[in-house]
Amino acid sequence: MNNNNELESDAFSVAQKNNISMSLAKLLINRNVKKIPNFLNSKLKENISITEIMKLHNIEKSINFFEKVKLDKKIAIFSDYDVDGACSAAICKKLFLQLGIETSVYIPNRFNEGYGLNIKAIDKMLEFSSNILVLDCGSNNFEEQRYVHDKKGQIMVVDHHECDDFFERAIVINPKTPNDKSSLNDLCATGLIFLIFVYLKHKNLFSKSDILQYLDLVALATICDLVPLNSINRSLVKQGLKIINSENLNKGIQTLIKQAKIKQIISEYHLGYILGPRINAGGRMGESLLGFQLLSSENIHQALQYAQIIEGHNQNRQKIQSQIVSDIDLEESNNQNINFFYSEKWHIGIVGIIAGRLMRINNKPSFIMTTSNDFVVGSGRSLGEKNIGQLMMIAVDKGILIKGGGHAKACGFTLLKEKVNELxxxxxxxxxxxxxxxxxxxxSLxxxxxxxxxxxxxxxxxxxxxxQNSEPIFKCSDLKISILKVFKEKHAKLVFSDNLGSSCEGMLFDTNIxxxxxxxxxxxxxxxxFKVKKDSYSNNTVIHLEDIH
Structure with missing residues (x-):
C-alpha cells in the first residue's frame, strides 16, 4: 500500500481525472486498478473479445458439433448439480428451445452417483440422442469420453476445473487444459458456455438467438462459483444484475426472490448468500434436478412450485448444517495449517458448506468427509493459498484417492476409509x-x-x-458502542459514536449476546x-460490524 503522502497525491490525481471522490480513488489505487473508466463502466463490448474466445482450444470444433445438433434437432445434456451446473444447463435448454431443438437434461444424484460422468448416465442419454453436451464437469472423465465415441456418439465438454489430459476424440473446451491459449481460465462453466454461444452467433450458427437475455443466469453462477471478478466476470455480473433488477429476469430467479422475501434491489450479496444456497439445497438434499427445473422453467406458476420445494429443502439443510457445526471442535486444528474432519454420521450433501464455513472462521484450507456406501467422500474449500484442486489430482496419482479434482479454492474427492489418515x-x-x-x-481508516x-x-x-474484488472493510478508532436492541437472541443492533459528536447505527450478526x-x-x-451498507428497512447508511478490539 502507498504511504499516506503518496496515496493522497495519487488519489487526488485519479479523482480529478475520473471525476470521482477521493475515497473511491483511494480504494481503486489500493486494488491496483489500472483502467479505471473500463472498470467502473464494466461494459460487455469492452471486455468480451471474439479474438480471445477464438483462442479457446477446440472452439472451432464446436461449430461442427452444433451443426449436427441443429440437423438432428436433439441433444442430451449432462450437468453438475451445483448452481453453475444448473445455470449452464438452463441457458442451454432455453436457447435450444428457441431453435426448436429437443433437449434432455441429466443431472446426477449426489448420493448415488457422485460427481462427474458415469457409464449408466451415458447409456441413458444415448437412448435419447447421440449428441452429448457435458457442463461444469467431465474434463477428467477420460474413459467415459472414450465410451461415448465407441458408442458412435459425439461428446463436447464445457468445463473449468483442473485438467491435465482428455480423450483426443472428445471436444473438450476448458481454459485449464494444457493446449489452451486463451486468458479465460477464470470463467465458470456458465460464463464459458455463454461465450461459446456468443462465438457461434458471430459465426452465424445461432444468428437469430438472443444470447444476452441469459446474463442473469451468468451473473448468478459467476458469483456462486466463487470465480475471480476480473474484467470480463465483473462485466458479466454487473450487466446480469441489471437484468435481474428489471422486469425481464428469469422466472425461476423471480420466484426465488419472492420466496426469500427480498424487498430491496438485488445485489451480488443476494446471489451468493440467499439465492445460491437455496438453488444448491435441492442437490444437497437428494433432488439434483430441482435447481435446473426452477431456472429453466418458462411458467411462473410451475417455477413457484419448484421454489416452494427448494425452500423446504433449504430449511432442512440449515438444521443439519447447524448440528454438524456444533459437533466440530476447531481446537483440534490449532497446530495444523488445515481443518480436517471426518464422521460417518454427517450428511453427504452438507460437507462442502461446512468446509466453507470452517475456512471462513480461521482462514485455513478445510476438508470435510463422510461415508457414502462403501466409500468416504469429501469436499474442500480454501482461500487459494494452495491449489486444492491440483492437490486432489496429485493424491489420485499417488493412489491415496480413488478420484478427485476441482479448482484452486474448491475440490471434491472419494477414497477408501483406510486411506483417510494417509490423506x-x-x-x-x-x-x-x-x-x-x-x-x-x-x-481504509x-x-x-x-x-x-x-x-x-x-x-x-x-x-x-x-x-479478487472484495467488499471493503473499514476501520474507525476510539468509538463508543452501546446495544440498542437484540434480535433472535443472537443479532445485536448497535449505536456507534465518536468524540466529535458523530454517530451511526449498525448490526453485529450471529454473536453471543x-x-x-x-x-x-x-x-x-x-x-x-466493519462494512458499510444501506439498511433495507430504514434506507439509512449503517455499519455491519466485523470485529472490535
Whole structure:
C-alpha cells in the first residue's frame, strides 16, 4: 500500500481525472486498478473479445458439433448439480428451445452417483440422442469420453476445473487444459458456455438467438462459483444484475426472490448468500434436478412450485448444517495449517458448506468427509493459498484417492476409509509452508462522519464484490458502542459514536449476546472493523460490524 503522502497525491490525481471522490480513488489505487473508466463502466463490448474466445482450444470444433445438433434437432445434456451446473444447463435448454431443438437434461444424484460422468448416465442419454453436451464437469472423465465415441456418439465438454489430459476424440473446451491459449481460465462453466454461444452467433450458427437475455443466469453462477471478478466476470455480473433488477429476469430467479422475501434491489450479496444456497439445497438434499427445473422453467406458476420445494429443502439443510457445526471442535486444528474432519454420521450433501464455513472462521484450507456406501467422500474449500484442486489430482496419482479434482479454492474427492489418515498426512505435508493470516485486515481508516450516502454511492461504483474484488472493510478508532436492541437472541443492533459528536447505527450478526455485553462493559472505547451498507428497512447508511478490539 502507498504511504499516506503518496496515496493522497495519487488519489487526488485519479479523482480529478475520473471525476470521482477521493475515497473511491483511494480504494481503486489500493486494488491496483489500472483502467479505471473500463472498470467502473464494466461494459460487455469492452471486455468480451471474439479474438480471445477464438483462442479457446477446440472452439472451432464446436461449430461442427452444433451443426449436427441443429440437423438432428436433439441433444442430451449432462450437468453438475451445483448452481453453475444448473445455470449452464438452463441457458442451454432455453436457447435450444428457441431453435426448436429437443433437449434432455441429466443431472446426477449426489448420493448415488457422485460427481462427474458415469457409464449408466451415458447409456441413458444415448437412448435419447447421440449428441452429448457435458457442463461444469467431465474434463477428467477420460474413459467415459472414450465410451461415448465407441458408442458412435459425439461428446463436447464445457468445463473449468483442473485438467491435465482428455480423450483426443472428445471436444473438450476448458481454459485449464494444457493446449489452451486463451486468458479465460477464470470463467465458470456458465460464463464459458455463454461465450461459446456468443462465438457461434458471430459465426452465424445461432444468428437469430438472443444470447444476452441469459446474463442473469451468468451473473448468478459467476458469483456462486466463487470465480475471480476480473474484467470480463465483473462485466458479466454487473450487466446480469441489471437484468435481474428489471422486469425481464428469469422466472425461476423471480420466484426465488419472492420466496426469500427480498424487498430491496438485488445485489451480488443476494446471489451468493440467499439465492445460491437455496438453488444448491435441492442437490444437497437428494433432488439434483430441482435447481435446473426452477431456472429453466418458462411458467411462473410451475417455477413457484419448484421454489416452494427448494425452500423446504433449504430449511432442512440449515438444521443439519447447524448440528454438524456444533459437533466440530476447531481446537483440534490449532497446530495444523488445515481443518480436517471426518464422521460417518454427517450428511453427504452438507460437507462442502461446512468446509466453507470452517475456512471462513480461521482462514485455513478445510476438508470435510463422510461415508457414502462403501466409500468416504469429501469436499474442500480454501482461500487459494494452495491449489486444492491440483492437490486432489496429485493424491489420485499417488493412489491415496480413488478420484478427485476441482479448482484452486474448491475440490471434491472419494477414497477408501483406510486411506483417510494417509490423506491427512499428505495434506498436512503439502500445506506446511503456507502462511495462515488471522490478523484483522482493513482497507481504509475513516472517520465516522464519512459513513453516509456518498460512501454508499462510491461502493456501488466499486461493486459487484466477490473474489479478487472484495467488499471493503473499514476501520474507525476510539468509538463508543452501546446495544440498542437484540434480535433472535443472537443479532445485536448497535449505536456507534465518536468524540466529535458523530454517530451511526449498525448490526453485529450471529454473536453471543452475553459475551458481547461483558466485553462492552470492560472498556469505554473500541477500534471497530466493519462494512458499510444501506439498511433495507430504514434506507439509512449503517455499519455491519466485523470485529472490535
Amino acid at each position: 491427512k498426512l499428505f495434506l498436512n505435508e503439502e500445506t506446511k509452508d503456507i502462511e495462515i493470516n488471522n490478523n484483522k485486515y482493513y482497507e 475513516i472517520d465516522l462522519n464519512v459513513v453516509n450516502e456518498k460512501l454508499i454511492r462510491d461502493l456501488d461504483l466499486l461493486s459487484p464484490f466477490g473474489q 452475553t459475551k458481547l455485553n461483558n466485553y462492552l462493559s470492560n472498556k469505554s472505547h473500541f477500534d471497530c472493523y
